[in-house]
Amino acid sequence: MASKKYDFLVVGAGMFGATFSRLATDAGKSCLVIDKREHIAGNCYTENVEGINVHRYGPHIFHCNDDDIWAFVNRFAKFNNFRNSPVAMHNGKMYSLPFSMYTFNQMWGVTTPEEAYKKIEEQKLKLDREPENLEEQALTLVGHDIYHTLIKDYTRKQWQKDPKDLPASIIKRLPVRFTWDNNYFNDKYQGIPEGGYTGMFEKMLEGIEVRTSTDYLADRSFWNKQADQVVFTGKIDEYFGFQLGELEYRTLKFDTNIVASENVQGNAVVNYTEANVPWTRIIEHKHFEPGGRKTSSSVITKEIPDDWSREKVPYYPIGDKANTEMFKQYETLAAKEPGVIFGGRLSEYKYYDMHQVIGSAMSKFARLQGG
Numbered sequence: 176m177a178s179k180k181y182d183f184l185v186v187g188a189g190m191f192g193a194t195f196s197r198l199a200t201d202a203g204k205s206c207l208v209i210d211k212r213e214h215i216a217g218n219c220y221t222e223n224v225e226g227i228n229v230h231r232y233g234p235h236i237f238h239c240n241d242d243d244i245w246a247f248v249n250r251f252a253k254f255n256n257f258r259n260s261p262v263a264m265h266n267g268k269m270y271s272l273p274f275s276m277y278t279f280n281q282m283w284g285v286t287t288p289e290e291a292y293k294k295i296e297e298q299k300l301k302l303d304r305e306p307e308n309l310e311e312q313a314l315t316l317v318g319h320d321i322y323h324t325l326i327k328d329y330t331r332k333q334w335q336k337d338p339k340d341l342p343a344s345i346i347k348r349l350p351v352r353f354t355w356d357n358n359y360f361n362d363k364y365q366g367i368p369e370g371g372y373t374g375m376f377e378k379m380l381e382g383i384e385v386r387t388s389t390d391y392l393a394d395r396s397f398w399n400k401q402a403d404q405v406v407f408t409g410k411i412d413e414y415f416g417f418q419l420g421e422l423e424y425r426t427l428k429f430d431t432n433i434v435a436s437e438n439v440q441g442n443a444v445v446n447y448t449e450a451n452v453p454w455t456r457i458i459e460h461k462h463f464e465p466g467g468r469k470t471s472s473s474v475i476t477k478e479i480p481d482d483w484s485r486e487k488v489p490y491y492p493i494g495d496k497a498n499t500e501m502f503k504q505y506e507t508l509a510a511k512e513p514g515v516i517f518g519g520r521l522s523e524y525k526y527y528d529m530h531q532v533i534g535s536a537m538s539k540f541a542r543l544q545g546g
């Protein structure tokens with residue numbers, strides 16, 4: 176490799192790395208981006224299978240309220256007008272998500288917001304303090320029936336933890352609405368890049384040197400010499416050689432199949448909320464394109480929770496007490512690490528959405544510029 180010294184070595188070509196290196200390059204800095212995977216785009220990566228853009232690492236639906244973040248991503252892609260409206264299957268019955276008048280109607284036959292309020296009021300958990308965990312939060316928000324049909328077993332299956340041991344914040348991601356509106360997100364900007372995320376990342380990284388299949392941690396002293404500063408977006412515990420212990424992550428198996436059917440489930444996302452179905456949801460990728468892509472076959476992916484171990488792909492940080500405490504200790508180490516910027520879902524150990532990762536990269540870069 177040439178002896179060129181870069182301003183930044185960016186470890187990871189996912190959302191944090193791609194955003195940071197774009198901003199730095201636009202500001203006249205030089206970046207070298209490396210990624211141990213054989214492709215860019217991190218977990219946003221999409222690939223074309225039978226003419227369908229398949230989200231290889233799970234569904235990614237872009238949504239945000241921030242004008243600057245929306246303007247930023249629109250530099251690199253045209254977004255379609257996809258709106259996420261998942262349905263949940265429980266004992267052969269379908270329920271609309273998020274929790275809205277559709278769900279209340281399917282659950283109890285109620286037809287007005289007043290009747291729905293009354294039903295929830297009758298069965299919700301009443302606390303004289305803030306809910307302390309996911310179960311309490313869910314029971315105070317939607318009451319017994321919805322919790323036991325749509326939340327409890329799904330959450331336990333998905334996180335492999337009792338909802339009593341999970342943070343309340345996880346369930347607050349979902350809106351509860353007393354209107355006939357089944358849009359999963361409240362944000363004013365929503366959609367998916369036309370042509371898939373990989374093309375969007377190619378544009379973000381245009382003119383920037385990128386090396387895939389390149390593992391930073393396998394030879395970090397060599398890589399550190401290539402740049403003045405390092406931007407690290409991998410697992411923070413791994414960066415520090417697990418010296419304070421191992422953080423846990425939620426991992427999954429993706430079982431993807433091409434099916435000889437034009438339309439398998441009629442929706443992009445169907446959740447399976449029963450304990451005895453091994454997968455949490457089935458994704459039918461063509462429906463991420465409004466109207467569904469016109470192909471005679473379809474690609475579906477079952478998401479199956481898997482036990483965590485350090486050689487598996489980390490998808491979600493786990494925000495319980497033990498992991499949060501351990502992360503704080505790693506964060507203290509990170510603050511003392513000279514010339515290294517830590518960012519993204521794995522380095523900040525946060526259940527970030529894509530737009531939040533972009534926001535984090537923007538603010539970390541601005542801070543560096545004295546902004």
Ligand code: UDP
Pocket residue numbers: 263272325326327329330333345346348349446448
């Ligand atoms: N959730 C649930 N039942 C559902 C969908 C979601 O109980 O049918 C809960 C579950 O605890 C989950 C959380 O809501 O972890 C957040 O769901 P979200 O769809 O935001 O998860 P993601 O898409 O990030 O996997």
